[in-house]
Each structure stands twice: as structure tokens, then as C-alpha cells.
Amino acid sequence: xxxxxxxxxxxxxxxxxxxxxxxxxxxxxxxxxxxxxxxxxxxxxxxxxxxxxxxxxxxxxxxxxxxxxxxxxxxxxxxxxxxxxxxxxxxxxxxxxxxxxxxxxxxxxxxxxxxxxxxxxxxxxxxxxxxxxxxxxxxxxxxxxxxxxxxxxxxxxxxxxxxxxxxxxxxxxxxxxxxxxxxxxxx
DNA sequence: CAGTGGATGCTCT
DNA sequence: GAGCATCCACTGT
Numbered sequence: 001x002x003x004x005x006x007x008x009x010x011x012x013x014x015x016x017x018x019x020x021x022x023x024x025x026x027x028x029x030x031x032x033x034x035x036x037x038x039x040x041x042x043x044x045x046x047x048x049x050x051x052x053x054x055x056x057x058x059x060x061x062x063x064x065x066x067x068x069x070x071x072x073x074x075x076x077x078x079x080x081x082x083x084x085x086x087x088x089x090x091x092x093x094x095x096x097x098x099x100x101x102x103x104x105x106x107x108x109x110x111x112x113x114x115x116x117x118x119x120x121x122x123x124x125x126x127x128x129x130x131x132x133x134x135x136x137x138x139x140x141x142x143x144x145x146x147x148x149x150x151x152x153x154x155x156x157x158x159x160x161x162x163x164x165x166x167x168x169x170x171x172x173x174x175x176x177x178x179x180x181x182x183x184x185x186x187x
Numbered sequence: 188c189a190g191t192g193g194a195t196g197c198t199c200t
Numbered sequence: 201g202a203g204c205a206t207c208c209a210c211t212g213t
Contacts, residue, residue: 047205121207122206
């Protein structure tokens with residue numbers, strides 16, 4: 001497996017997000033192939049970066065190739081991969097993985113057996129991989145993170161993003177066609 | 188299956 | 201004090 005090129009994330013998120021489908025993401029050796037992501041840019045009213053920089057979203061405004069981790073609904077963690085250039089808040093939300101590495105640790109952390117239930121959602125995936133606030137702002141090309149390029153061009157489907165009240169019409173959700181590991185099917 | 192609601196914590200109004 | 205880039209258990213078909 002080849003590590004991702006160093007400048008992979010130094011591009012607009014609308015280029016990076018579809019390119020992330022099929023990329024292998026590991027945290028401390030646990031993870032799998034990305035099968036679903038969503039793109040968020042600073043002109044997007046649904047993005048955390050839309051209203052400017054705050055202590056919570058600071059990592060989104062930092063250099064590309066780093067993690068932005070936030071708490072969702074007071075319960076779950078969600079992992080974003082920061083894109084573009086410093087000062088411009090663009091990031092891809094990792095929504096689902098096909099588990100390939102460290103299945104036993106995922107099952108122990110999640111408390112479920114079914115492979116399809118381990119990483120089929122942004123909160124689930126962070127629980128399975130042990131991602132928390134401690135990972136916010138960390139570079140993606142150093143431990144505990146590791147990212148590896150895909151080996152074939154996947155068939156990608158698009159659709160509207162999930163769970164938004166604003167900006168829900170833009171088709172900035174990208175998925176691996178036909179994957180059983182998606183958070184929800186594409187229409 | 189589809190729909191509803193509770194848990195939970197933090198940010199921003 | 202509202203509103204979440206969620207998940208799960210529970211209800212009623």
C-alpha cells in the first residue's frame with residue numbers, strides 16, 4: 001500500500017472528497033477503506049466554518065492534511081480531513097468505512113458483532129477507531145494516523161448530505177457504489 | 188420496515 | 201436557551 005501523496009489535501013474539498021472514496025484510513029492500525037464522505041466549504045451555510053473561526057473549529061482553518069474532530073449531539077465524535085489551504089475552511093467528513101484492519105478492537109470498542117455495524121456512520125466509525133478530541137488538529141501523515149492510496153478507480157455515487165437543516169440541497173455526499181458499509185443507501 | 192424521541196455536551200445567540 | 205454534520209431503542213404497522 002502506498003501512502004497518499006504529500007499534497008493530496010492541498011486542493012479544493014470538491015476535488016478531494018470524491019478522491020477519498022477507496023482510500024484506506026487507519027488510526028493506530030485500526031480502520032479500513034473509506035466508502036462515504038461529505039464535502040463542506042466556507043460558503044456553505046451547513047459548514048461549521050461558515051460563520052468564521054471559533055475555538056471549536058480552529059483546526060478547519062489550519063493547514064490541509066490535518067484532522068478536525070468535533071463532538072456531535074453531545075454523544076459522538078466526528079472526523080473531518082482538512083483540505084485546501086490555511087485560512088480557508090474546507091474539510092471532508094468521513095462518514096463510513098469498510099472495516100479491514102483491527103476488527104477485534106472495533107468490535108470491543110463498539111460492543112457489536114456485525115461487520116456492517118462497525119463503521120457505518122460518522123459517530124460509529126470514530127468509536128470503532130478510538131477517535132476523540134485528542135485527535136483534533138493532528139497531522140494525517142504521522143502516527144497514530146495512516147492513509148494509503150486506493151489501487152483501483154472505484155465507481156462513485158453522489159447525493160444530498162445527511163442530517164442537515166441548511167444547505168441540504170447540494171449533492172456533496174460521495175459514496176462507493178453498491179457498498180453494504182454505507183451509513184445509508186444512496187437513492 | 189417507518190417513524191418518534193431520549194441521551195448527552197458543548198457552541199453560539 | 202436553542203440547536204445541532206448522531207445513534208439506538210422503542211413503538212406501531
